[in-house]
Amino acid sequence: MASKAQQASLRLRIATYVFVGIWLILAAFPFLWTLWGSFKVELDFFSIADWTNALTGKNTEETYGRPFTGAGYHGAWVQEEFWRAVLNTFIVCFFVVCTSLTIGTLGGYALSRSGFRYTFWLLIAALMFRALPPITLVAGYLLPFFEWNLWGILPTTIIVLVAINQPFTLWMLHSFFQNIPKELDESAKVDGCTQFQAFRHVIVPVMWPGVITTGLFSFLLAYNDFAVTTMLLSESNRTMVPEIAAFLGTTYTEGNVMFAVAAVVSATAPLFILVMFFQRQIVSGLTAGAVKG
Amino acid sequence: MKHRTFFWFFLPTGLAMMLFIAAPLVSIIMQSMFAPHEAVLVTVENCGPFGCQQETIVDQEATRALRDAQPLGRFVGLDIYFDRGHLAVAEVAQAWRNADDLGAFWTRLQNLPFYRAMAFTLTYTFTVTPLLIVLGLMIALGVNAINARIKGVVIFFSLLPMIVTPLVGSLILFWMIDSRGILGTAIQWLADDPDLSLKASTTLTWVMLIVYGVWHSAPFAFVVFYAGLQTLPMDQIEAAQIDGATRWQQVRFVVIPHLMPLVTFVALIQLMDNFRVLEPIVGFNAQAHATSLSWTILNDLGGETRQLSAASATSVMTVIGVAILLTPVLVRTWRDFKGKT
Known part of the structure; x- marks a missing residue:
């Protein structure tokens, strides 16, 4: 893909990177999200009130005093x-x-x-x-x-x-x-x-x-x-x-x-x-x- | 290599396959033709202070003796295949007679476990396979064009959905699309319907399982196609360029024909793999809306009452289904072999 003629137009290159980026999110995000959520309490992992709770760990902090907990792993x-x-x-x-x-x-x-x-x-x-x-x-x-x-x-x-x-x-x-x-x-x-x-x-x-x-x-x-x-x-x-x-x-x-x-x-x-x-x-x-x- | 040496080299693996694959195969065919013994009933007269009563009870001893004498059960031929839990011949005939139109007939058919399972299995197999090939091809073309330095990272993350245990993968997605999970919330927000639950609707459950199937298998197609792209004939691409082909035309008329044997390979493998769909149904807890033949076997075998005969009959039918899907592969292998010798 070295030759000048093979060089893709800028628009196509941006589209390619966007597409690969979306695929990367699809492939990796579920795992990262679950890893992050596994250190929270259930009310944060399954948040009815506000989905950002899963990120900040509001209820986890109320229960354990810090936004992360190993309670799930301990259990x-x-x-x-x-x-x-x-x-x-x-x-x-x-x-x-x-x-x-x-x-x-x-x-x-x-x-x-x-x-x-x-x-x-x-x-x-x-x-x-x-x-x-x-x-x-x-x-x-x-x-x-x-x-x-x-x-x-x-x-x-x-x-x-x-x-x-x-x-x-x-x-x-x-x-x-x-x-x-x-x-x-x-x-x-x-x-x-x-x-x-x-x-x-x-x-x-x-x-x-x-x-x-x-x-x-x-x-x-x-x-x-x-x-x-x-x-x-x-x-x-x-x-x-x-x-x-x-x-x-x-x-x-x-x-x-x-x-x-x-x-x-x-x-x-x-x-x-x-x-x-x-x-x-x-x-x-x-x-x-x-x-x- | 002499026959004798070959025999000793091959013996351990051959024996393992004979004992644990070929023999069980024969065994399920046998079991599917035998039904468990019915209990032996005897009528006894029970006399008490208020007179005598005729009573029918199970003769435990005779039943046990019968079961010990013929552990396989009683021979019923193909009856199990035709009963309500499997092909349900009588019920289908009745539904056909009573139904006014095809739609009504189809609805009735969906109440029979075998046809319900087949409807989902076939829909799943024949939607997931083409979709994953298209997605895999797009990812392969995309990754092939990006900067070489980040390719490794991209391939690493791309492999994850396929490598991760299917049950675990489906659970992870299941928790996210839960109405309280992040994707579930996002979908509710997009649809502007706070009561929307993917789990409650049959159509949405099917869509969810199909999305999972594509997500799980697209990496396989991607890796295979990506390897194929590395052997792309550059002179043909250049020739196409000189002839004024646009980028899309190059893909359509040079790249895709070059990858065609791989597309066939992925399609054949994936048709067989998707036909056995089981873990997503367990993971998504979707049995109320979607079942497959594999799930029916698991359900019959699990629990306290292990229904071996029913499970064996479903197993034999699954094997027949796989055999039909396998035929093209065998024909291909046979042709390759013929070509070599």
Whole structure:
């Protein structure tokens, strides 16, 4: 866009900046507003009298003596024990990402190095599995999980999420491994390595960029999942998202909406940090599938 | 790679998918054809000081024995698919006979849970998808033209609506459009109607959910199109300029054709994703005005009475819906594969 002819007229440039500015407000304002409001009392967050109360915190000041209060966070984290849900979420996410990447890497590598026709059909099957909404499978899990006493505990949910993750992981890693030259592991095999040794010593050291990108998406899938965690976890083992959904049922009646607001902000914060550090990987992961196909 | 090596490499992931995706799929198809056992009733004679009475009670033991013997329930074939909670064949036929015109028929159809859910799911899917593509394209063109130094910040904030948990995102918007929230107040002020509540009207609830859907998914379209714009053929743009094309004509005849494969890709992915809409309905607490097939499954499975058969039948129908939307993707992949070999 350097050439003089490409230079847009001033009016068009202003219009572009205005439009991008409006989009930025649409995208970011709800989060900033809720973050700000989470330090207020409910009468300020939901202001009937005057909407500027939400900014100045008039009622918060009357109640607590200063315009900000951590009451919502205290209520959610201590009183309602939201920290349990946070802990559970990170246990689930950690194990889902690790397991998913371990078995996904092996599978994806095999798919990229085998020239036989069945690899295509396996990938097609994975594509179909990827398209299935997880909620449709839940009815199939419940009966056997109740029967074998597996319902409600974290390991069951972890394994289910790993399995639901696999189709996507396989596609990502398959296309990623295809970009690593075959000659690399072929030559290792000529030197006497077995296929696994070639994978272990030649491919593993160079595969991390792709694995990290795939891991990010596995993390997001496990972190954001609603259908599986809501249906498969017992009350004491809930992760953040079903816990927030459960808050809604109780807080609207008790008038503790601010607990839910604080919990929502707490659940958003890790994602903020994640995007901040891994923006490039997320963008490249999103486009990897698209630009090729 | 030898078959044997391939087998061992693929075994863990293959097993996981077999056990937790393929097997449940078979299981929901089975379950959707079995209804729970009815309780076994026995008639006993109860004799008291005021004479004898015939009484019908549930034979707990026999019922339990029957349930243990056939845990799946009794086989009912496709009956569940045709009952009132699903395709409601009898009710639809009756509504068709009794209704005077199409409008009345449509109103009656909206009282049946399946058709109510389908009406919203399809409206949502087919309005959100084109809108998010248009918005995504506009953002991509805009961001591509702005100063390179602020691009990173813009992309960071643009990603947020998509990355944030759908339930959390919808809650954040829900609180803002509450009649006491900032957007709700603003809308009341704009409409000059202090009693206006988005939650009370079906049409406004649908609009709200669609706006949320576009807000949530536009970043995906934006990122994909933005990546596509980086590979734009500059010589074609220059050629168009020399031929005197206006900026709009360059976009219309060079940029959009260049991005067309990506538009198809985004459309196909988003059609499938929007069809499974669930979290916004929960987050916006909108089930009184809008339901989807996924929400029906969640509702059947939740609570004390887990209606597995009903949920399974809805699941199978959802899978069929997704399969229909998936067909073009499969055809495309197949053609790519054919082209490669």
